[in-house]
């Protein structure tokens with residue numbers, strides 16, 4: 572397990588959670604379980620953390636915590652755990668590994684910076700979780716010549732090969748954020764000597780992935796938008812965590828009430844859906860009898876009714892148009908930032 576077993580050090584203070592975790596890990600016994608701390612287990616990569624051996628997670632569970640790396644040998648294979656840390660660069664951490672790491676398995680937690688599909692997760696100074704530490708480059712990984720690099724940190728699954736071996740993020744076993752839309756799984760890796768490792772993705776019996784959808788609201792048909800959200804959520808199987816964004820324009824009162832009623836309706840659903848109100852909302856007085864707003868609303872509805880229309884794009888475009896008419900430049904800048912962010916997240 573390559574890090575971020577706990578969301579935060581304080582989460583690990585929960586004795587009930589630790590008992591449940593130990594219970595779950597006992598299912599693997601007597602097979603050994605190796606784990607390293609990630610940036611969530613150990614924010615900033617410094618100081619005490621819950622994976623420093625203070626908690627007994629089972630005699631078959633080994634917490635690899637020594638810096639810059641800690642070695643374990645199992646069945647003749649060398650495993651090298653690199654705990655999340657901030658003193659050395661990713662390249663320097665890999666160069667500290669001994670020559671025997673060739674053909675072995677490396678556990679590491681951070682960003683594989685040369686993976687194009689994962690590039691948007693790379694160092695972001697705006698994100699307090701991304702400190703810019705433990706960033707690993709493919710040439711530094713290749714120089715180790717390990718059979719397999721077991722990466723943790725990025726929730727999105729990705730496997731890639733390199734000289735003499737392979738590397739992978741299995742992805743989080745459950746959807747942690749609304750962005751985690753890929754199917755969830757774990758990786759079974761065969762590192763038999765003398766051949767390239769075989770990476771086999773195994774599905775999980777009980778895991779959910781997120782599925783995002785935008786629903787367009789327009790003044791005068793807020794109830795239809797709420798109904799559309801309800802129908803969408805009811806139509807999803809139990810391995811989907813629906814994440815619905817209410818966009819467009821509408822009565823703040825009606826949309827807030829609708830959001831609350833949806834939350835009450837689905838309070839018992841597991842996984843519980845996420846409903847986010849992202850519409851530009853108006854007071855009821857603003858909406859009464861405004862000719863321009865009415866025309867605008869009708870234009871939005873016509874656009875949304877076009878076959879094959881992208882409701883999220885229409886909502887954003889309509890909202891920009893509406894704000895432009897009102898001369899609201901600050902909101903336009905904010906939405907344009909959001910549009911850019913949304914595109915990047917794909």
Ligand SMILES: [Mn+2]
Pocket residue numbers: 574575609610611680723724725
């Ligand atoms: Mn992490």
